[in-house]
Amino acid sequence: MSSIKQFQVTFDCAEPERLARFWCEVLGYVIPSPPKGFTTWDEFTRSQPAESQGSWFACGDPSGVGPRLFFQRVPEGKVVKNRVHLCVRVGTGLTGEVRLATLEAECARLLPLGAVRVRLLYDGNDSCIVMQDIEGNEFCID
Structure with a gap:
């Protein structure tokens, strides 16, 4: 049995192109x-x-390593918490105040794009910032 090497992450949304362009800015992805x-x-x-x-739009990792993101318009708006979310890994390998400062800097970069800061999870060593994208989908900076 072979393993799957590629996958796509699909977002239900109201404005596919707008949301795709937001995630391009967050992740450094490009529009094909x-x-x-x-x-x-x-x-x-x-x-x-x-x-x-x-009705749809997509973007991808310019290096071809990360998954393609696909955005499809749906008639209903987001009602409850996501069951799946993306974690934007900017603090990998960092701990304590250095990690927290790195996450805070990334949060500050994303706020002008329309992201919303929800809360900081910090225990003195490990940290994560819970955020929402421009359509209210939760994601983490960790």
Whole structure:
């Protein structure tokens, strides 16, 4: 039995392109080239039936190592806490005040993008900052 080497993380959301662009800024991801035969994503979107326009968007790790992120429009808004969330690993290998300062700096970078700080989890050595993206999806900076 072979193991799966690649996977995609899918977000249900209201505004796929806007949320994809937010996560590009958070993770350093990029928007792929538009489908063959189109010079821009806007051109591709305009070619779709009205009900499909803006219904999805995607982005990926430019190195090809991280998973592709896919964003699909759904009619309902977010109601309860996510059952799965992303952890943005900026403090790997760090502890104590150095780790906390690194996480705080990343939090400060994300706030102007529209992220919301929810709470700090800190025990004097290990730390994590719980945040929300621009559509209220929880994620952690750890």
